Amino acid sequence: MDFTFTSEQEMLRSGLARLLSQTCSFDQRQARLRAGRGHDADVWRQFADMGLLALPFSEAEGGLGGGASDVVAIGELLGRHLVVEPYVGSILLGGKALALAGERAGALLGTVIAGEAVAALAHEERHGIGPLAMLGTTLSESSGTLRLDGDKRMVLDGAEAQVLVVSARQGDRLVLVQVDPAAAGVSITGYTTIDGRRAANLRFAGVSIDPAAVLLDNAEAALDGVIALATLALCAEAVGAMGALLEASSTYGATRKQFGVPIASFQAIAHRLADMKIAWAKANALLLHTTALVEAGKGGAREIALLKAQAGRLGRSLGESAVQVHGGIGMTDELNVGHYHKRILAIEAMLGSTDYHLRRVGAAAA
Amino acid sequence: MDIEFGPELEAFRREVAEFLDTAPTPEIREAGRKTTSAFAPFEAAIKWQGILNQRGWAAPGWPKQYGGTGWSVEQRYIFAEEYWKRDLPPLLPNGLQMVGPLLIEAGSEEQKARYLPGILSGEDYWTQGYSEPGAGSDLAALKCSAVADGDDYIINGQKIWTTLAHKANRMFMLVRTDGAGKKQQGITFLLLERTDYPGMEIRPIIGLDGIPEQCEVFFDNVRVPQSARVGAENDGWSVAKALLKHERGGSASSPAMYRRLETIRAAASGTPSPHGGTVLDDPVFQRDLGELEAEIAACAAFEKLVISGHPSAADPAMPSLTKVMNSELTQRISVMMTRVAGLEALPLQPEALEVGSTAAPLGSDLELLAMPYYLNSRATTIYAGTNEVQRDLIARTLPTA
Missing domain, CATH: 2.40.110.10 (Butyryl-CoA Dehydrogenase, subunit A, domain 2)
Structure with missing residues (x-):
């Protein structure tokens, strides 16, 4: 057993950490968000130059053949730096879904991996994710043509994407179709999320679909795999954010004085900090353990659900404590603490909430 | 013991209800719906205070000689109940609940004459x-x-x-x-x-x-x-301590909490659940909503004991008990709102949140308000004395032998 990153992964992490501290400092991030520019094209190109965008794709797909542990090694740092570049949206969701089409994804996938095009996966709906029978978006056939109808929510990078992959139910099967964002019947409402990402709500009203645009039929298991990897990355981000909050809070507790002493010398604060450490240790351990399971082909839906639930609930609790320990200053937009907490809250709601995953785990024996 | 308000108060309830149904402008109602803090949107809250003041109802808790209503505690509770049923913006607390009562208690006659009218009318904030x-x-x-x-x-x-x-x-x-x-x-x-x-x-x-x-x-x-x-x-320390009492104690917050609970229940009944049916059909959600209501019920009962003059009101821990209960319940309610809103709580919608905005929200009011309310509510356990300090104060009132 070994739950550490390899030396290659550690090298990649230190290179990425250096890049992020130069290009994605908190102040730089906030300035970009205030300017309303979304992600930074220059940073994104540097991600591509480092091989980060190619990492999770197989060599046959034009990638570097990286696995779950590579994605987690990166994801933790993306969370620690509150990165708003579309790694999860365009690479792990949009790009990986597109890659399911195999050779047909071809050149288009190449542009996504090169960072020249943005891809998005439209899967979540108003109820979030759930069993296939609940998927409200449908692909139907009438008089020889295929049409797509439905509503998608929280599509990461959905308003910026040139390549749009949409999940739909066709009878009792899940299909993935590629949709031209400019096609008639597609409406896209873009927005920024509380944690600084770009996302969109999408509506498809009788959008006609070329049969060649059906990327994959019977796609349920394959899509589950894409979502599992993206979930791992989001949980790694959450653990990275939790680590940053733990450090910030313990430092603040040791330096902020009230009643003539550091506030961490009060037991109420000391125990709260200890609980934060416990929460981080649990989430971090489960993240690395689950990653090793997935990499060994032993991590199924149940393992992913356990991790997602724990990252969400432990992360929320730790984030709320971080704000409380910081007091008034923790309530300000100026300090990074609240932004880390908002990143965790967003992750908790995406790809199945804590409640959703806990119920799934509780309902079925391992 | 007597739980009833008494029949004569039903007429009072109708009088209050009729006024609250007709007096607020659309802007004031919108501000009430869009309140995500203990501090309602400023301009509309001030206008609403002016309207209430003309009716003589801006300061239910003040003595009549200074422009208060002279209402009994029951009347004040009924007023709060009717007020919150209608999602009206709370009046800004600094003047009416903090410095006003302080001046009534500790100010000179000249200060009272000079400042109380502007506090009542809302001309002065x-x-x-x-x-x-x-x-x-x-x-x-x-x-x-x-x-x-x-x-x-x-x-x-x-x-x-x-x-x-x-x-x-x-x-x-x-x-x-x-x-x-x-x-x-x-x-x-x-x-x-x-x-x-x-x-x-x-x-x-x-x-x-x-x-x-x-x-x-x-x-x-x-x-x-x-x-x-x-x-x-x-x-000044003893003056301020008297004011902290006004900031922390003897509130009627539970009618507003019940109203939020009602809003949550209604929204949950229209929100699809990933387990099938609506969020309100989910037994786990039902159980948690039940727990939230039980907590609100206990808080409401405590508030009624305090305002009716039960010996609880004289408990030296009362202001801190009230502060801890109110703030932590506010946070729990806000968490429940974000839980119902789910993904829909994540888009930033600052324009739609403005009073008078023409920008329509992406989804429902609850989905628009849940996240700002949750985030703002994190401050309730920090301000007016952190809850850590309040727990110290409560502990100090307990027997030590």
Whole structure:
């Protein structure tokens, strides 16, 4: 057993950490968000130059053949730096879904991996994710043509994407179709999320679909795999954010004085900090353990659900404590603490909430 | 014991209901729906206060001689119940619930005559200048100084978490007038008639919810008349402690909590669940909503005991008990709102949140409000004495032998 990153992964992490501290400092991030520019094209190109965008794709797909542990090694740092570049949206969701089409994804996938095009996966709906029978978006056939109808929510990078992959139910099967964002019947409402990402709500009203645009039929298991990897990355981000909050809070507790002493010398604060450490240790351990399971082909839906639930609930609790320990200053937009907490809250709601995953785990024996 | 309000009060309830149904303008109703803080949208809240004041109902808790209603505790509770049923904006608390009652208790006759009418009508908005960067929970460590000079004081230093100072035209504050002796001594309570004295600078602070609700205020040789003082010089701590009682105790918050609960239930009944059916059909959600209601019920019962004069009201722990219960329940309610909103709580929608905005929200009102309300509510366990400090205070009232 070994739950550490390899030396290659550690090298990649230190290179990425250096890049992020130069290009994605908190102040730089906030300035970009205030300017309303979304992600930074220059940073994104540097991600591509480092091989980060190619990492999770197989060599046959034009990638570097990286696995779950590579994605987690990166994801933790993306969370620690509150990165708003579309790694999860365009690479792990949009790009990986597109890659399911195999050779047909071809050149288009190449542009996504090169960072020249943005891809998005439209899967979540108003109820979030759930069993296939609940998927409200449908692909139907009438008089020889295929049409797509439905509503998608929280599509990461959905308003910026040139390549749009949409999940739909066709009878009792899940299909993935590629949709031209400019096609008639597609409406896209873009927005920024509380944690600084770009996302969109999408509506498809009788959008006609070329049969060649059906990327994959019977796609349920394959899509589950894409979502599992993206979930791992989001949980790694959450653990990275939790680590940053733990450090910030313990430092603040040791330096902020009230009643003539550091506030961490009060037991109420000391125990709260200890609980934060416990929460981080649990989430971090489960993240690395689950990653090793997935990499060994032993991590199924149940393992992913356990991790997602724990990252969400432990992360929320730790984030709320971080704000409380910081007091008034923790309530300000100026300090990074609240932004880390908002990143965790967003992750908790995406790809199945804590409640959703806990119920799934509780309902079925391992 | 008697749980009934009495039949004569039903007529009163109808009178209140009729007024509250007809008096608020559409702008005021919108501000009520879009309230995501203890502080409602400023302009609409002030207008609403003016309308209530014309009816004589701006300050249900004040004695009649100063412009209060003279209502019994039952009438005040009924008023609160009817008020919250209609999602009206709460009146801004600083004047009506803090400095007003303080002046009634500790102000000179001249101060009462000079300041109470403007507080009642809403023409004057008073911001609270207590906390400083180095004096939060340890408020008595405050350093912002006032030095006597002829008939004036000259103020130097900084205040922070001065709510809505950028909208205020007046300020009540604590200053240090003597640095020797115990830190609680040497503090003086001042009323500032202006917030634009030469040397005074106000900078808004943007909160987690993106809204500039709090401010910093800087004082550089600001000259104010000594007649601005309440109580004696160096006796401001006891003046302020009396005010903290008004800030922390004897509230009627539960009708607003019940209203939020109702809103959550209604929204949940229209929100699809990933387990099939609606969120309200989910037995786990039902159980948690039940727990939330049970907690609100206990808080409501405690509030009624206190306002009806039960011995609980005289419990020295009462203000802290009330503060902890209210703040932590507010947070739990806000968490439940974000839980129902799910993914829909994640888009930033600052334009749709503005009163009078033409920008439509992406989804329902609850989905629009859940996240800003949740984020703003994180402050409730921090302000007015952190809940850690409140628990210390509660513990100190317990028998020790």
